[in-house]
Amino acid sequence: MAQPSPWISELTTAICLISILLVPLAVAGLALINNGLGKSRSAAHAMLASLCVVAVAATVYGAIGFSWEGFAGRPTHVVNIGGKPWDWIAQQPFFLRGLELNGSPASLSVVLQMFAVGIAAMIPLSAASDRWRLGAICASTAVLAGWTYPLFAHWVWGGGWLAQLGTVYGLGNGFLDTGGAGTIQVVGGLTALSMVWILGPRHGKYSSDGMPVGIPGHNLVNVVFGCLLAWAGWLGLNSAGAILFGDAPPSGLIVVEINTTFCAAASALVAVGVTRLRFGRPDASISANGWIGGLVASSAATAMLRPSVAIMVGLITGALVALSVEWLELWLHVDDPGGAVSSHAVAGLWGLFAAGIFSGLGSRGAAPGQWLAQLVGIATLIGFVLPLTYALNWLLGRITPHRVDSDGERQGMDLHELGAGAYPEFMVHSDDFIQR
Amino acid sequence: MKFVGFLLMLAGWFLVLAALEMLSAPTPRALFVLAGFAVEVLGLVLVFRANLAQPEVEP
Numbered sequence: 001m002a003q004p005s006p007w008i009s010e011l012t013t014a015i016c017l018i019s020i021l022l023v024p025l026a027v028a029g030l031a032l033i034n035n036g037l038g039k040s041r042s043a044a045h046a047m048l049a050s051l052c053v054v055a056v057a058a059t060v061y062g063a064i065g066f067s068w069e070g071f072a073g074r075p076t077h078v079v080n081i082g083g084k085p086w087d088w089i090a091q092q093p094f095f096l097r098g099l100e101l102n103g104s105p106a107s108l109s110v111v112l113q114m115f116a117v118g119i120a121a122m123i124p125l126s127a128a129s130d131r132w133r134l135g136a137i138c139a140s141t142a143v144l145a146g147w148t149y150p151l152f153a154h155w156v157w158g159g160g161w162l163a164q165l166g167t168v169y170g171l172g173n174g175f176l177d178t179g180g181a182g183t184i185q186v187v188g189g190l191t192a193l194s195m196v197w198i199l200g201p202r203h204g205k206y207s208s209d210g211m212p213v214g215i216p217g218h219n220l221v222n223v224v225f226g227c228l229l230a231w232a233g234w235l236g237l238n239s240a241g242a243i244l245f246g247d248a249p250p251s252g253l254i255v256v257e258i259n260t261t262f263c264a265a266a267s268a269l270v271a272v273g274v275t276r277l278r279f280g281r282p283d284a285s286i287s288a289n290g291w292i293g294g295l296v297a298s299s300a301a302t303a304m305l306r307p308s309v310a311i312m313v314g315l316i317t318g319a320l321v322a323l324s325v326e327w328l329e330l331w332l333h334v335d336d337p338g339g340a341v342s343s344h345a346v347a348g349l350w351g352l353f354a355a356g357i358f359s360g361l362g363s364r365g366a367a368p369g370q371w372l373a374q375l376v377g378i379a380t381l382i383g384f385v386l387p388l389t390y391a392l393n394w395l396l397g398r399i400t401p402h403r404v405d406s407d408g409e410r411q412g413m414d415l416h417e418l419g420a421g422a423y424p425e426f427m428v429h430s431d432d433f434i435q436r
Numbered sequence: 437m438k439f440v441g442f443l444l445m446l447a448g449w450f451l452v453l454a455a456l457e458m459l460s461a462p463t464p465r466a467l468f469v470l471a472g473f474a475v476e477v478l479g480l481v482l483v484f485r486a487n488l489a490q491p492e493v494e495p
Contacts (some may be wrong), residue, residue: 197487382475383449387442
């Protein structure tokens with residue numbers, strides 16, 4: 001990826017800052033999706049957990065995380081292997097000391113990522129809803145925002161070894177990920193997969209013969225409204241990322257907005273079509289996952305795709321998400337109520353690979369070796385980040401148990417952990433409390 | 437099986453890194469990276485198999 005200049009024009013700074021300020025809408029959208037796809041008796045818990053996740057993530061990232069991540073051109077730890085530099089971690093003081101908060105790209109990057117790390121931390125919440133304790137959620141978020149996310153983000157956005165694959169090993173322009181398809185979405189998605197593995201399925205999800213039981217989300221209006229909010233947030237996320245990590249000028253943001261929308265739209269429509277073919281009627285929750293998957297896939301290199309290519313990437317994303325949701329639940333027993341593994345990890349990995357094949361500026365195709373640079377990044381996510389995040393969360397579970405006890409799960413997270421439900425005036429069905 | 441799966445993922449990643457460091461010709465390097473990636477996928481399959489949910493035991 002291109003090394004950003006230490007300064008950008010005031011106009012670019014202003015546009016970047018406005019784009020960054022849209023990003024919390026993506027967080028709000030994901031919170032609504034998590035809420036809507038979970039059970040009604042865990043709805044208040046899901047929203048409070050979202051708030052706690054954002055608070056912990058922003059605080060821990062600002063206090064510790066940025067020290068490991070840094071920014072291109074700032075001090076780092078470099079190891080020489082075979083005469084080649086391996087920039088593996090930044091060397092910055094804690095609590096943002098030594099960083100001028102004056103509109104420089106480094107300072108804008110901090111603001112963007114204080115929000116973006118919240119997005120990454122919301123993703124596991126979606127997959128592990130209805131059974132993950134609030135204290136453990138906060139602890140896991142601290143680990144993600146303080147170590148896992150900054151480490152990989154340094155490699156991609158902080159001038160680390162993945163960013164330098166182009167200059168050191170001649171692989172295209174290095175690992176491309178301007179909007180965080182890998183850094184934010186896949187890291188969050190793989191953490192979600194780890195949490196599903198650690199927690200196991202919800203009580204009653206699989207019958208004695210191993211067949212999954214449908215547990216529908218309680219509020220699809222929230223889910224679809226969350227998708228629309230996330231769209232606005234993603235436009236900001238992809239725009240700010242293109243400026244800060246792709247060196248895009250303000251005029252280059254037009255194609256970012258078009259491609260982001262095209263990709264999400266194509267993906268959602270394919271998800272609607274696939275579920276219509278599979279089940280006879282469109283499935284709202286999987287279609288919503290298709291929309292989010294399209295946004296995720298667009299983040300990899302949205303400024304460097306032609307609009308027609310963005311539509312094609314979206315079409316494939318929609319099919320991948322719709323099919324993988326069913327495949328993961330039915331065949332691999334991944335109980336992911338929010339479809340987070342499919343819409344963030346699967347879609348993000350595809351978006352990263354598509355960027356390697358299709359990215360190019362104007363009429364030029366992708367740089368030679370770009371696909372291999374993307375594959376090295378994908379291999380790093382699966383081969384290093386997934387075992388790391390699983391191991392850290394497994395160790396955390398030895399200290400503070402992740403899963404609520406079975407009585408608490410039957411009762412609902414709202415009553416068990418908060419002492420009150422989200423909808424106190426609603427009738428509670430008696431079978432909710434019958435032991436299965 | 438789960439532990440072996442994660443070890444395979446890490447081993448595959450080290451193969452990818454070794455390909456970058458030890459090979460400079462594009463084709464062998466690409467093939468070596470693909471081999472490392474295949475080892476990772478094998479590890480992923482093992483972990484998925486190890487995590488297949490057990491049928492719930494009725495109390």
